[in-house]
Amino acid sequence: MKGHFGKYGGRYVPEMLIPALEELDQAYAVAKKDKQFRKEFTDLLRNFSGRPTPLVFAKNLTQKLGGAKIYLKNEGLNHTGAHKITHCIGQALIAKRIGKTRLIAETGAGQHGVATATVAAKFGFSCTVYMGEVDIARQRPNVFLMEQLGAKVVPVPFGSKTLKDAVNAAIKDWIENVKDTHYVLGSVVGPHPFPTMNRDFQSIIGKEIRKQLKEAEGILPDYVIACVGGGSNAMGAFTDFIKESSVHLIGVEAGGRGKKIGQHAVRFPSGSVGVVEGYKSYFLQDSDGQLQKTHSISAGLDYPGIGPELSFLHDNNRVKFVSITDQEALEAVKTLSELEGIIPALESAHAVAHAIKIAPKLSKSKTIVVNLSGRGDKDIFILTKAFKDKKFYEFMKNLVEEGI
Amino acid sequence: MTKLEEKLQQIKKEERVGLMTHVVIGYPTLEETISIAKTMAENGVDIIELQIPFSDPLADGPTIMHACEKSLENGTKVKDAFIIMRQLTSQIPTPLLFMAYYNTVFKYGVEKFCKNAQAAGASGLIVPDMPIDEESEEHFLFFCRKYDLHNIQVISPASTEDRLKKNAEVASGFVYCTARQGITGAKDQLDQNITTYIEKVKSFFSVPVAIGFGISKRQHIQALKPHADIAVIGSAIINIINKSNESDTKQKIKQFLLELKS
Ligand SMILES: Cc1ncc(COP(=O)(O)O)c(C=O)c1O
Numbered sequence: 001m002k003g004h005f006g007k008y009g010g011r012y013v014p015e016m017l018i019p020a021l022e023e024l025d026q027a028y029a030v031a032k033k034d035k036q037f038r039k040e041f042t043d044l045l046r047n048f049s050g051r052p053t054p055l056v057f058a059k060n061l062t063q064k065l066g067g068a069k070i071y072l073k074n075e076g077l078n079h080t081g082a083h084k085i086t087h088c089i090g091q092a093l094i095a096k097r098i099g100k101t102r103l104i105a106e107t108g109a110g111q112h113g114v115a116t117a118t119v120a121a122k123f124g125f126s127c128t129v130y131m132g133e134v135d136i137a138r139q140r141p142n143v144f145l146m147e148q149l150g151a152k153v154v155p156v157p158f159g160s161k162t163l164k165d166a167v168n169a170a171i172k173d174w175i176e177n178v179k180d181t182h183y184v185l186g187s188v189v190g191p192h193p194f195p196t197m198n199r200d201f202q203s204i205i206g207k208e209i210r211k212q213l214k215e216a217e218g219i220l221p222d223y224v225i226a227c228v229g230g231g232s233n234a235m236g237a238f239t240d241f242i243k244e245s246s247v248h249l250i251g252v253e254a255g256g257r258g259k260k261i262g263q264h265a266v267r268f269p270s271g272s273v274g275v276v277e278g279y280k281s282y283f284l285q286d287s288d289g290q291l292q293k294t295h296s297i298s299a300g301l302d303y304p305g306i307g308p309e310l311s312f313l314h315d316n317n318r319v320k321f322v323s324i325t326d327q328e329a330l331e332a333v334k335t336l337s338e339l340e341g342i343i344p345a346l347e348s349a350h351a352v353a354h355a356i357k358i359a360p361k362l363s364k365s366k367t368i369v370v371n372l373s374g375r376g377d378k379d380i381f382i383l384t385k386a387f388k389d390k391k392f393y394e395f396m397k398n399l400v401e402e403g404i
Numbered sequence: 405m406t407k408l409e410e411k412l413q414q415i416k417k418e419e420r421v422g423l424m425t426h427v428v429i430g431y432p433t434l435e436e437t438i439s440i441a442k443t444m445a446e447n448g449v450d451i452i453e454l455q456i457p458f459s460d461p462l463a464d465g466p467t468i469m470h471a472c473e474k475s476l477e478n479g480t481k482v483k484d485a486f487i488i489m490r491q492l493t494s495q496i497p498t499p500l501l502f503m504a505y506y507n508t509v510f511k512y513g514v515e516k517f518c519k520n521a522q523a524a525g526a527s528g529l530i531v532p533d534m535p536i537d538e539e540s541e542e543h544f545l546f547f548c549r550k551y552d553l554h555n556i557q558v559i560s561p562a563s564t565e566d567r568l569k570k571n572a573e574v575a576s577g578f579v580y581c582t583a584r585q586g587i588t589g590a591k592d593q594l595d596q597n598i599t600t601y602i603e604k605v606k607s608f609f610s611v612p613v614a615i616g617f618g619i620s621k622r623q624h625i626q627a628l629k630p631h632a633d634i635a636v637i638g639s640a641i642i643n644i645i646n647k648s649n650e651s652d653t654k655q656k657i658k659q660f661l662l663e664l665k666s
Pocket of ligand 1: 082083084108109110111112186187188227228229230231232233234299300301345347348373374375
């Protein structure tokens, strides 16, 4: 069957969803070969989202670390602030082709929700976004933005009240409303064709990196580093380099607050193979197959599963996985802001932190590309709290006291 | 003939709509699961599905989801499901099925799960998120056959003729049709086109037809006659459990079942 990456992937869903997935699969297969579709997609990426995103040499950071050259692929300069808009545009175009009038999505950090709400507004879909109650509490600004864009944000009170539960809620909505609704799944997870389709849409990241680095240095990168929640920005950055055996591909997972269960979202090596949310992959689960609680300071990495193709690439040793703690990610936000004038999303800061770790150990002739999946504006409340910014706290207190 | 097949034949012969009910193992407690299932068996229930609680139940609405969450919080383990199955099959003659999500089966080991389910006396398995397309990868149907378990296929009003045909080819015991395109949960009204849908399903399947999802009342069951063979009641009974306390749960379930059948 299609949609397998070795033993991973597949389409493990109730019979009720099979017709919708088959329809989507076919529509995508046709669209992929359709010049008009590709033209429209490319045009929107350029004129609506602002691609190509820059690949910038992180000169100060490189000098400070004294090792490998570090380049930053600034996906944060996409419209809505992260790479997520790319697969949302792609899926919205497909949804239009199959006559759907409503988009639904899950969101963790809120980035994918904002991106979905954005394309819904642009293309005239109605929109509902599911978000765990825990995530709503920590990413309120994005809830506001989604609502401004006309989306309905539905809090999910079940399970761990985070991203995985939002996925479950969205799948259930889809089951009930499959006739007029397209589910804009926000990463390279879920049942076939989502992992393949979203990877294809996102693979523009790696293609641009290749071209831009060639122009700048005339070389291929030696390392490409990306953070991995479900894996969409990572697969986007990696795909074009999988066949280039000289390019090291590194996925960075959320090490959270520690190694105990519930304190992190490190699937490798803590996870084991399972079948959840429609796909087979590594999951953080107990011996009975119950998904375990996860934690990360970055909502976008706070997820117990991982894209099936990444599990396959992990087993093949093609992609290496490492983890970065909440604290290290916070420090990386500071470092990158001060040295490079870029405030990265907390998710992306995990990738930066790993580059900071390895660059000094590598020779100056080596080149690292860090995929900065998003910008940090959305994290302002988490950052001000983590950095104990008293003035910001007073500002909020005053705001609250003033009342609405 | 298996225990389940005998029961299905009996229902046919008596020209009635059989009744299948549902419990979440460990909800409210493991002890109560036993007493609730016994109450069901004593009050005219033909088949009982025992749902193994799972952290991420994709096809379930809030009622069953909440029951699964509570059961897991109580510490219910997959091994308890086999213990409960064994206890019940030794105490009541009712054919019992496991309802589980595929990760539970997969993680346990598909063959081991099937083997132990048979040993515990289960008549079959309902695993809604194990589609036939993944059989070559999982060998789920293969092991159901090997250990004499009926694999109950689940289909929906959205199932295309192609899907109905493919599922009919592997169907065993009976086919579970969801009454509507949706997730589990008690509803006030049945879909108006339900009988047309059942008749369509029957033109593809040779096994008896069960209708579930949203069934909660006597009128619903009446409306299924003479089209469906079995009516499935799930969330409606959990709603009753939620509204009663330990001392009167059994009585309330009994009353509900008697009203259904009156
Ligand atoms: C900025 C950013 N980076 C990364 C992620 C993680 O998702 P993925 O692993 O699919 O790229 C998210 C998810 O919300 C995000 O917002």
